[in-house]
Amino acid sequence: GENVEQHPSTLxxxxxxxxxxxxxYSDSASNYFPWYKQExxxxxxxxxxxxxxxxxxxxxxxxVTLNKTAKHFSLHITETQPEDSAVYFCAASRGxxxxxxxxxxxxxxxxx
Amino acid sequence: DAGVxxxxxxxxxxxxxxxxxxxxxxxxxxxxxxxxxxxxRGLELLIYFNNNVPIDDSGMPEDRFSxxxxxxxxxxxxxQPSEPRDSAVYFCASARSxxATNTGELFFGEGSRLTVL
Numbered sequence: 001g002e003n004v005e006q007h008p009s010t011l012x013x014x015x016x017x018x019x020x021x022x023x024x025y026s027d028s029a030s031n032y033f034p035w036y037k038q039e040x041x042x043x044x045x046x047x048x049x050x051x052x053x054x055x056x057x058x059x060x061x062x063x064v065t066l067n068k069t070a071k072h073f074s075l076h077i078t079e080t081q082p083e084d085s086a087v088y089f090c091a092a093s094r095g096x097x098x099x100x101x102x103x104x105x106x107x108x109x110x111x112x
Numbered sequence: 113d114a115g116v117x118x119x120x121x122x123x124x125x126x127x128x129x130x131x132x133x134x135x136x137x138x139x140x141x142x143x144x145x146x147x148x149x150x151x152x153r154g155l156e157l158l159i160y161f162n163n164n165v166p167i168d169d170s171g172m173p174e175d176r177f178s179x180x181x182x183x184x185x186x187x188x189x190x191x192q193p194s195e196p197r198d199s200a201v202y203f204c205a206s207a208r209s210x211x212a213t214n215t216g217e218l219f220f221g222e223g224s225r226l227t228v229l
Contacts, residue, residue: 001170006154032216034216034217034218036218041222042222042223043116043203043205043220043221043222043223044155044203044218044220045220046217046218049216049217089154089155093216095216099145099157099160099167099168100145100157100216100218101157102147102154102155102156102157103154104153104154104155105154105155
């Protein structure tokens, strides 16, 4: 089955700097890669996703990149703000009603 | 819509007791998922349903765990008997469709934090 590895497990960046979280996946048939953000005491919430026919996608300060050959994808957050502090999860799925498998998460701390 | 509703939010019980966690998915969503979150393992998929039918329960840890979905608006996850290693946050999530052509977005509840003493 699919296995998703996520690094780092913890990341601290100065407010205003950029943060990058990286994930790898094992199943070459996976074609849908969402990212979720989990705030304290809440359930995860989708923030951006990318499909295998796209190499990069941006939404304001957030961008995701996908390298299907290497089977890795990344989340980039620019101009970080205090409200970006949270746990971020990457995930992978083969789509077509297949289950979504999550990485173990990255706890992001934005330092003042 | 109120979103995915889980109960209880917190449960503290003693080893050997039965625990029942409840979930009400978003109306109109065809899929329902149960995940378990721990520091060591992150978010683990336990089981998911499509149109009330269990599709994949390969993530259920052992026979002590069972899940049901008697109708489109209600699901339960039961642990009997509970053990200290079952302590975790259990999330329920629902989705309209997972097909690659649709968003495939999962909507999570706020979780049920279980502590087994």
